[in-house]
Amino acid sequence: MLRSGHLWRLASLLVAALALLPLLALLAAALQGDANVWPHLLQHVLPPTLRDTGLLLVGVGALVILIGTACAWLVSAYDFRGRALLDWALLLPLAVPTYIVAYAYMDLLHPIGPLQTALRALLGIDSPRDLRLPEVRSLGGCILVLGFVLYPYVYLPTRALFLMQSATLLEAARTLGAGPGAVFLRVALPLARPAVAVGASLALMETINDIGASEFLGVRTLTISIYSTWVNRTDLAGAAQIALAMLALVAALLLLERRGRRAQRYDAAAQRARPLAPTRLRGFAGAGALMLGSIPVLLGFVAPALYLVDQSIARLRFSGLPPALLDATLNTVTLAALATAVTVALGTLVAAAVRLVPGVTTRCCERIAGLGYAVPGTVLAIGLLGPLGAFDVWAGDALERQFGASVGLLTLGSGAALIYAYSARFLAVSVGGVESGFARIAPALDHAARTLGEGSVGVLRRVHLPLLHPALAAAALLVFVDCMKELPATLLLRPLNFETLATTLYGEAARGTYEDGAVAALIIVLAGLLPVMLLARVGRRTEPTAAAVARPTA
Template structure:
């Protein structure tokens, strides 16, 4: 927890009072029986501000629930003709391709992330300290940016195949080369940028394991590999499953990579139905299918994890001693760790830099400065709104613990399991209906055309970002809030602070680092978000992500490298923070 001397006088006084009250929680509770706080006392008197946070918390929760309800309603009222046509034509292909992509990414991220985590935590070889930090770097890249870079190099007119034909004298049909624009190619791009989710969680799980169970397995005659497979891996399964689930959620939400590679998934189907075919009912029904698929994965993972229980023998169990590797084994371990960093970060940076220098795009031109300004405006506005919503919701859960606040929190976290395209459709459908109804009523009664007041506005797009990324902001806020002892709330209330005053003068000064982390995470996520931005952005209001997608769609990959590099550089900011934390714990 940050030093109390740097916070407000009320927070410092509350901290001193909390230290005194911590001697006896029972005496503290009896001394202030009318407090509103996490103590859970019945009959406590509600102070001004508690109702405010409850209201705002439920408004945020209902806003997160609205897209899912709207998609469901629009899909169920759209008639059966559209869904029958989809089932006869493209729906089986969407289902099959999405499932194959999900399975490949889950398998790939699991193997790379778990393997790298085991090597850097359980073995020692030259460069291991550097490797355990730099393995996080590919997280800075959106998958579609990697797709642009590798297509430029590996496609038929790229430098690799061109050089191969020049050296061998082969013609275009004389050799076989892996097709980058395929389901397999899309899976590789997604694995390279998403494996850090699994790596971070698996590494933390391996570091927390004690040596007892592993050494007992070795004593029973198991090799190191068998002990890892039978003991260490099952104990880390909840963490690994959570990381794989995050990667899978990002996979089904991805639009830029699969669209550019021509892979037909639910994400591309929603965009095609909405824009190319102008079929709103079809888009809503596809969005409902994707929503059901995402929520099924989340519920299934939570259910299986909830039945699993893993216990360590004691708090003071010795940690597993790392194995020193030498010679060929050390070189092999270093090569296995450096390979995903090379393919997922170093090589794409070099390729994009070369592409950018060969392009005619000027990042400092008036047009590009407009793209940058639009991206920064959206990202900063969405980040501020999302963090404010997370603070209100999280503080409501702290003030009034119970089923209502817990339900509001669970509903608000659903947005992260919902792809951006689904959220976009879910918000566009009701607000477009509202705008059209209002316009018709105003024209009939006052002969005034109101047009589209909400649909196509920046604020609706910002609301979509808030729904999509509120779970990330809540996680960062609650992680910091857990360090604020309940006695500090009691002390602040005994000093006459209302809930709003307690939040402003005690919690927020202490939680500033956590709030800044949440702001940064949401800011970068908004900068990289593509499907929601493509569907909901105002007319002629393009961002760097949209510009990169547009240039890549026109096969102007050198030009797409310039905005892609800016997006990657911005994405490095939270990754640097994570690297610093990993470095401290090493």
């Protein structure tokens, strides 16, 4: 009979195997493809997609670093009227998926859209041909849209490190004659480089994972090539081979992020030093700081959110709430709830194994379980198509032989594949949230329970779980909203005639019926506000020592 320690290790290994299966299956599918396809990919497919993807990553990376770092320094180093509100509001773009912002700006900035129409009316111009703003459906437009949505990934950790920096270092630089700009560029920014690297890598991985915004705005990225290769050509091996190229790009980003944080450590004494005292700005200087800091909030959240509210009201007044949208909402909530329950349960198991049976095995399993968050949803879905399809065929044949009735596709046709994909993709969020809860539970409580005769399961059930409720609830909220917003994996793995809010919006945008998709987009945005409010509340409570974003990296 296995001892409890072996059972915990075995359970961790099983979870890690489930998380690793899509990547191994992806490699197998790519190797099974025709070797003659590679010359075609290298000559016709990969060069333009790699060029567009590379330019997109460079542009978005530069923009999120510029906006995120500047805003973090503004609210950390200066005090002005409205600073507290701005500090929280700068997180709001996290509530809006990139494809929703792209969808909103496509209509807002259309040549006959509300913005250009109002501008022509103001200038007395009748024809759209006489005054046209630069086309938003372009690589530059995509960079701007993604940059103004994803900058909070840099803003949040960089702001935390700015607040941790010792005021003594900055004051010493000033006494040596450095002005405000030199203090920022030569002292504060180099010390915050690890946070900038972490935030930028998260933003770039979100950029790679994006499919809706890039396709809406006419940028052919690797993600779109994978999707079109599978959906339009039904070529799983070719899609897997392109996905391998994307995985190599993700690995390169992770290596760059690690290099950016290499040898960057903080001395414990420096962390306990007197924090930075912000400089008070009054009058026009304070108003200018507030206006400057508000620009990313206006462009990344307020403008698209107001557009969605306006279009949703127009749609509801015209024909009410469409029945198909109610079905899509029910499908989205049901799938997200089931996936959240599975993901949080598996994350609790992995984190508990590390706590109860510490060692190399459980720690390695924890690292493997977190790989899914670094893998784009499209790549994960392509990796799951092969093994789940083979399982459906095997199970269907077995059940037909046993009971004489055809059951169809068990996983790919029932939504179970989506639950698997969501769980593998967001398991790192669950593990990270539960581990943060475990960190607040003193080991002495474990020892006391053990001396009273409790085994490992009893310690988890009677000591840990009651104390983990806040961490479990926060992790569940983050996973639930992430599942609601996930688009690439949903497009590839959803059953036939099955729509979620994300796929409904994607379809309406593809057809150009923006008003019909606005209500679905608004529901997703309202759901996305919940974790942002939680994040802002936690950030205010732990402001002096906050040091990391709420999302993990692999």
